[in-house]
Amino acid sequence: MPKINITDVILRDAHQSLIATRMRTEDMLPICPKLDAIGFWSLECWGGATFDACVRFLKEDPWERLSRLREALPNTRLQMLLRGQNLLGYRHYSDDVVRAFVTRAAANGMDVFRIFDALNDLRNLKTAIEATKAAGKHAQGTICYTVSPAHDTAGFVRMGRELAEMGCDSIAIKDMAGLLTPFATAELVKALKDSVELPLHLHSHATSGLADMCHLKAIENGCDTIDTAISAFAGGTSHPPTESLVAALRGTEYDTGLDLEAIQEVGIYFHQVRKKYHQFESDFTGVDTRVQVNQVPGGMISNLANQLREQNALDRMEAVLAEIPKVRKDLGYPPLVTPTSQIVGTQAVLNVLTEKRYESITNEVKGYLQGRYGQAPAPVDAALQRQAIGNAEAIDCRPADLLEPELARLQGEIGALAEGDEDVLTYAMFPEIGRAFLEQRAAGTLQPEPLEPPPSETAANAPTEFNVAVH
Amino acid sequence: MPKINITDVILRDAHQSLIATRMRTEDMLPICPKLDAIGFWSLECWGGATFDACVRFLKEDPWERLSRLREALPNTRLQMLLRGQNLLGYRHYSDDVVRAFVTRAAANGMDVFRIFDALNDLRNLKTAIEATKAAGKHAQGTICYTVSPAHDTAGFVRMGRELAEMGCDSIAIKDMAGLLTPFATAELVKALKDSVELPLHLHSHATSGLADMCHLKAIENGCDTIDTAISAFAGGTSHPPTESLVAALRGTEYDTGLDLEAIQEVGIYFHQVRKKYHQFESDFTGVDTRVQVNQVPGGMISNLANQLREQNALDRMEAVLAEIPKVRKDLGYPPLVTPTSQIVGTQAVLNVLTEKRYESITNEVKGYLQGRYGQAPAPVDAALQRQAIGNAEAIDCRPADLLEPELARLQGEIGALAEGDEDVLTYAMFPEIGRAFLEQRAAGTLQPEPLEPPPSETAANAPTEFNVAVH
Ligand SMILES: [Co+2]
Ligand SMILES: [Co+2]
The missing domain is CATH 3.20.20.70 (Aldolase class I)
Incomplete structure (x- = not known):
């Protein structure tokens, strides 16, 4: 059973x-x-x-x-x-x-x-x-x-x-x-x-x-x-x-x-x-089936909205949503998950805001087209790849095969701020905020972000005027 | 297909x-x-x-x-x-x-x-x-x-x-x-x-x-x-x-x-x-599986909470929830839906608050035990029935077979306030508030309950400090 x-x-x-x-x-x-x-x-x-x-x-x-x-x-x-x-x-x-x-x-x-x-x-x-x-x-x-x-x-x-x-x-x-x-x-x-x-x-x-x-x-x-x-x-x-x-x-x-x-x-x-x-809490916590229509994950849409808002360009959202599947196709259909969701999303925003596709190409997309994230599920757009990486050759090995060991270097960089290997790894994961955290810890100044007080309990929030029917 | x-x-x-x-x-x-x-x-x-x-x-x-x-x-x-x-x-x-x-x-x-x-x-x-x-x-x-x-x-x-x-x-x-x-x-x-x-x-x-x-x-x-x-x-x-x-x-x-x-x-x-x-909106709009354990519908629980709160007896909720299945059994296991949910719930509250079961019996339960709502799914508790209706005989016909036609009477009662049969039926459904509605309509004083202004739009309610990952 x-x-x-x-x-x-x-x-x-x-x-x-x-x-x-x-x-x-x-x-x-x-x-x-x-x-x-x-x-x-x-x-x-x-x-x-x-x-x-x-x-x-x-x-x-x-x-x-x-x-x-x-x-x-x-x-x-x-x-x-x-x-x-x-x-x-x-x-x-x-x-x-x-x-x-x-x-x-x-x-x-x-x-x-x-x-x-x-x-x-x-x-x-x-x-x-x-x-x-x-x-x-x-x-x-x-x-x-x-x-x-x-x-x-x-x-x-x-x-x-x-x-x-x-x-x-x-x-x-x-x-x-x-x-x-x-x-x-x-x-x-x-x-x-x-x-x-x-x-x-x-x-x-x-x-x-x-x-x-x-x-x-x-x-x-x-x-x-x-x-x-x-x-x-x-x-x-x-x-x-x-x-x-x-x-x-x-x-x-x-x-x-x-x-x-x-x-x-x-x-x-x-x-x-x-x-x-x-x-x-976000304003909207209900069901959202839009991903079933446009295949763009909900988390990506919130991110894009933030990016567009910063550029005063929220009105371009529809264009960005239409651009995303195109960028995704150009990149050989990566699943949209961290970090590919950000890579595709940011390039789609650029393509829309510059009003010329790939006039500006992010470093992440360049790295992606060089094979530095690994192999795309399908061939990438060859012309785009040439445009992005020029005469450089794309790698086809496992990306990490090109990386030298780096633990010792990281240990050296963070030095005495690390009380153990775990701290070195914290620094490795998040160089800036990891270092800041370790520094504050050493200085005894760690301070969690403040929380807003809870909203007043509205005890009688639920309607009580008449009987709730079971229907 | x-x-x-x-x-x-x-x-x-x-x-x-x-x-x-x-x-x-x-x-x-x-x-x-x-x-x-x-x-x-x-x-x-x-x-x-x-x-x-x-x-x-x-x-x-x-x-x-x-x-x-x-x-x-x-x-x-x-x-x-x-x-x-x-x-x-x-x-x-x-x-x-x-x-x-x-x-x-x-x-x-x-x-x-x-x-x-x-x-x-x-x-x-x-x-x-x-x-x-x-x-x-x-x-x-x-x-x-x-x-x-x-x-x-x-x-x-x-x-x-x-x-x-x-x-x-x-x-x-x-x-x-x-x-x-x-x-x-x-x-x-x-x-x-x-x-x-x-x-x-x-x-x-x-x-x-x-x-x-x-x-x-x-x-x-x-x-x-x-x-x-x-x-x-x-x-x-x-x-x-x-x-x-x-x-x-x-x-x-x-x-x-x-x-x-x-x-x-x-x-x-x-x-x-x-x-x-x-x-x-009620305070709680999420999922609540308690009905799968205690078979008491959620709408009934809110009602009971209101009734108990009015009696300063919210602490008896557990006892009431335990009493409900017993009352329901005594009444021959009616499905709990309007009006049986109210009939069972109110009697259960009484049974708990009086600290002696059925010391007080509501008119609705009496009517129920007389057969005035129809036939219960299973036999009702015979002793309770005797206690509730005394020597009166329970009916076993269709309850409405005992009712005389009443439309003409209702028409007479509401009189000129009714501009058509629909108004008579409104009055028939809700004699008090229906009449009040028709009177206010005649007087031109209908006034919908006020609505509270919407809460201020917190545009930046959603967290925007760092990228939302797709995970
Ligand atoms: Co329903
Ligand atoms: Co997940």
Whole structure:
């Protein structure tokens, strides 16, 4: 009887999606005993944005958060999201840094490494997978799901088989944009389960309001573990509610075996916590199916709106949205996820604002066209590539093969500010804000960003004038 | 190829569920041309609460709303929810009033009458179904879904067959509390489709976050039409988002054929409209799976909280929630829907606050135990019945069989305040507020309740400090 496992993302992706990654460790620890007792397959708790927000805004040491969560959650796997050779940063790191990072994360308590590459170039996952296995931890190979003429089920299945050959312990489908539909999920999951002998995990954002239906179809087709979020931080750009999926499967052959009432208690806790972070709520947290029409992820649209607003050019949004698929095509249809979403989005804005496509080309696009991010899913536009990189030759090796070891250099640069390897890695991930953090720590001046006081409790907010009918 | 139809509930249940039924006609009419062009199977736009709110708070004539919607929506079926022999009120009306009401509703533009009875006593649907057919309109027989020892799939199927024999044009499953789970839905829908040769509609509230999954399983098992709400008023105690279901089914054998982009435009309109009614938003609009554990509908819990607050007894909530299933059992397991939800809930509060069960018995429970609401799904508690009604004999006929015709009397009572039969029926539904409305109309003093000004637009509400990653 297939028991379905749950990875709860409340400590990472849920608050990243809904309150700009601002949840503090102090709001996680009190509920950890209850969270730990639920029996989740894992708790996702670390990733690029949580690391960034800790150092940049919360003035928390992200490594310390990890250790404290490890201590508070002795019975549950801790899981992180790792951008392959980019780790938690925005560039390719040398292999020695990748190995050091994975080793230290494992030593501080990480159990499951969900490893992805924005281009689905598996060479960019290789060192991280090897290091995870060397540390005796769970390596989860990730397929970034997207829709394009260069992507199909057969290609994703090929990728799944290659990830298995690389030694992964499980496979994740990562639908960062909420592009999956229930029946597309059914087909993809079935094909993967038919071809790859590994447990399959599904991560799908609820942006379009489809993710719970996708989960359901995935489960019916053999998916082993689904990602959900405790309801207080579920829905919208986050994930389907844990409680709903547990309730949906209860008493069926797919029962999660989890105690719904215990999860509801955790939900009430986080419902209160969320109020503390009201200043980070976005105006719109409902369902947005536009990505199903234009394939542009919701997070990208917010970013573009900000960029355009700064240029007093919000009225060009429609043009930018129309330009994005063209730039994406020129670049060989990369999945749109960090950092490719930024690379494509920024170039699309430039193409529109300069009123001449590629009159100005960003350094990131130049690097991309040189092959410095890896291999694009489909051939890039040859003329654009010539224009961008001139006579320089594009590389076709694994980008990190060209990088010298750099750990020693980084150690030297940060010097005595680093009290251990973890600090060196913090500096490596975020050179400027990492250094500033370490300096402030040394000076004893770390100061978290202030929080606005909670809005006054309007006790009688709910209408009470007449009986609510059940209808 | 089974094309799936959509009934959109934006004009009735969606705003009833989320903003206390307060949407005004002036906010419906501007979008009607676009709504009308979508191609919904029907638009639900009328029911007990909308009628009540029009007369009580908005000081709109509900009949005029109907006529204006009819005019503005020439190409789409208009649908209403009718409480069987209760019509839109809280008591049994005589057959002549039922016939007059259905006739006038049909004449003013109603096409589809979804007719239910809180006890699923089909005798209470009989006159309304006959009147609907006599008016040449669509009679939809409704099964109120609930979970109890007295309810099972076989019983619901029997009900479906009887509704077909009574001349219904279609069957609706009405899951007012969000009790359905996906696999329970699959079983029920399959059984009904196997036994009843009528189109099947599903109405399930998203309270527990399960309704879209229920819809999906219903569709896979032969359900023809699902109820959804334009996303701006979807989710929570409302319904799954129309856009999400349309996107989920696009390109599959269940394609709705509707234009997703056109629906998105309508969604943007209603997103703006919702802000106008911010004062009626409840504090909590997320997912609440508690009904899956305690079977008490969310709307009932809000009501109970209000009742207890007035008595300074909010701390007895847990006791009341524990008492409700007991009262429900004593009453033969009625589905909890208007008016049985109020009858059971109020008695449960009394049982707890008096600290002796049934020391005080409400008139409604007495009437219920006399059989004045119809036949309970299971035998009621005999001792309680004796205690409540003494030596009086319980009736076992159709309750309305004991009612004399009353239309002429009502006409006489309201006299010249009624400019037509519609006004008499308004008075019949709501004797006090209906009369007050007609008096104010005559005096030219109708004044809608005031709306609070919208909260200041916090343009920079969304976090803009750093790039939003797509994760
Ligand atoms: Co309803
Ligand atoms: Co994610």
